[in-house]
Amino acid sequence: MSTKISKELSKHRLEQAIEDLEASKILYTMQFYKSANNRAYYSIFHSIKAVLALEPIDFKRHKDVTAYFNKNYVHTEIFPKKIGHKIAKATILREDSDYDDEFIVRSEETEEQINTAEELIKLVEEYINKN
Secondary structure, eight states: OOHHHHHHHHEEEEHHHHHHHHHHHHHHHHHHHHHHHHHHHHHHHHHHHHHHHHTTTOOSSSSHHHHHIIIIIIISSSOOOOHHHHHHHHHHHHHHHHHHHHHHHHHHHHHHHHHHHHHHHHHHHHHHHOO
């Protein structure tokens, strides 16, 4: 894959992350917290994939995407370690929201999920612009 195509794919994935974030905010205002968690998580996920597109590398499973990102970008402190912890928390919240029928989500948790997505998008935008 050429550098130009990798950069275009990265930008496309970041646009998807931004769209997912906006959907999450709309769902949050409607008090659809579980759905908002899902969209905020996918905003985070597509942000990570935007970074990986620059290598280019990709994985089929979500856990492989996040594991690679953590190993090569968080543990090496290209991205702050605190964002790695927030991503892990976001993953758990999304899984609980999507798969646990008895899970009751609080608006504060969803707001935190949205804030994590916003923070990561900003970090990824800075990273893409530098690279």
